[in-house]
Amino acid sequence: MSLNIGLLGCGTIGYQVALELISKKFENLNLKKILVKDSKKIRENIDKSLFTTKAEEILQDPNIDLIVEVLGNEQPALDYVLTAINQKKHVVTANKELMAKHGKKIFSLALEQGVHVQMEAAVAGGIPVINTVQNDLKANHITEIIGILNGTTNYILSEMKGGEEFEEALKQAQEKGYAEPDPTNDLEGYDSKYKISILASLAFRKYISPDSVSCVGIRSISKKDFDLAKEMGFSIKLLGRAKLLNDKSLSINVSPYLISLDNPLSQVDGVLNAVEIKGDLVGELMLIGAGAGPKPTASSILGDILTIKNKGHKVFLPYNCKESFVITDKNISKFYLRLEVNDEKGVIRDIGCVLAENGLSIEAIVQKKEIDSACLTLITHEIEEALFFSSLKSVEKLSSVKKISSNFRVL
Ligand SMILES: NC(=O)c1ccc[n+]([C@@H]2O[C@H](COP(=O)([O-])OP(=O)(O)OC[C@H]3O[C@@H](n4cnc5c(N)ncnc54)[C@H](OP(=O)(O)O)[C@@H]3O)[C@@H](O)[C@H]2O)c1
Secondary structure, eight states, X not given: OOEEEEEXXXXXXXXXXXXXXXXTOSTTEXXXXXXXXXXXXXXXXXXXXXXXXXXXXXXXXXXXXXXXXXXXXXTTHHHHHHHHHHTTOEEEEXXXXXXXXXXXXXXXXXXXXXOOEXXXXXXXXXXXXXXXXXXXXXXXXXEEEEEEOOHHHHHHHHHHHTTOOHHHHHHXXXXXXXXXXSOHHHHTXXXXXXXXXXXXXXXXXXXOOGGGSEXXXXXXXXXXXXXXXXXXXXXXXXXXXXXXXXXSEEEEEEEEEEEXXXXXXXXXXXXXXXXXXXXXXXXXXXXXXXXXXXXXXXXXXXXXXXXXXXXXXXXXXXXXXXXXXXXXXXXXXXXXXXEEEOSSTTHHHHHHHHHHHTTOOEEEEEEEEOSSXXXXXXXXXXXXXXXXXXXXXXXXXXXXXXXXXXXXXXX
16 A cells, blocks of 8 residues: 655655655655645755645645644644545644644544544653553553653753752753744643643543643752652652552642662662553563654654554554543552741751651651751652642741752652
């Protein structure tokens, strides 16, 4: 079977995909048209006749079998993808925001129209995690997924581990082209939120909206947290984590986590991504690799095109679009808590009492004198997450506590 392909977008990823398709390495994949905003812009090694600025020349062309959507953002990508499906064209997309927010609608329509939708590049760039979860681990009951899903924040945190302050690490990431001029989506954890909701939907086979993912980014982490974490035997990573608590409820969040230095995830540094999957048969599995970049991402996109080429006509929903989970904060976790307190007698006792009243006990504690105060750092024993967060309100009210400087889960 041969496929005629329409490419929507010719930016960082689209350009690489176009070059690969033009190279004729892939038999029977024919690039027919590329949608761009400016068809006069020079894009080396691509024949100008392929460019169009009119989406309908691709979407309404009955000779095009498959579109590759690499425009990014929600619109017009959503309209174009739905139109393409209605025109019975297969879709390959790298767009996590689109698939996290609208996956249910897109997959349902694709089922109706009998076309395939693939999205390997939408999560962790070149790492074949979607295919692994969706197909290779089909026989497993997956119970948990934990991922370093954003290369920009992982680069910044790795630099902070090496001694940089947040602002300096961010500046370096921008200079090296790892962070956007407006890095909000990465720093606030939104990018990871889209990705973990996609992975969780596939792993647990029911659609999970990104709106149900509790999300904390990395802006609250300081170099001091890294120094203290290291003393206690930990590093700090931004993780997306989804854990099945029972067949109806799920805990899902994006948050900074302290990770023990002997956990391999703590050693995944720089712009790399990593995903750990726990299944009843496979046990613990970890995939590590390039989470972004033109070639790794093109690897996933081209893999998706070839999968569709070999798939035949049978179309399946990747998850149940009608039911979802109850999202809870009843997961059990240890916590790291850093407080700025008055340097006076009885502070540790007061804090210990308030925590005990809330059912929390302390596993480790470090106190350090500072100029006008003291820095008190605790690791708690395991507690239901909701209880921990509610007990912070009582801690905050203590007259000896000046400030809750940071609080993170411990993996
Ligand atoms: N970059 C990565 O490493 C990576 C990794 C994994 C997944 N992805 C995903 O891949 C997608 C593309 O990312 P990218 O890095 O290639 O972004 P990009 O460099 O910004 O490319 C997007 C391209 O689409 C064009 N475009 C946007 N709206 C358009 C429209 N209405 N009509 C015609 N052209 C339009 C843009 O043109 P202008 O520049 O003229 O606006 C730009 O050339 C995103 O969904 C991203 O999340 C990227």
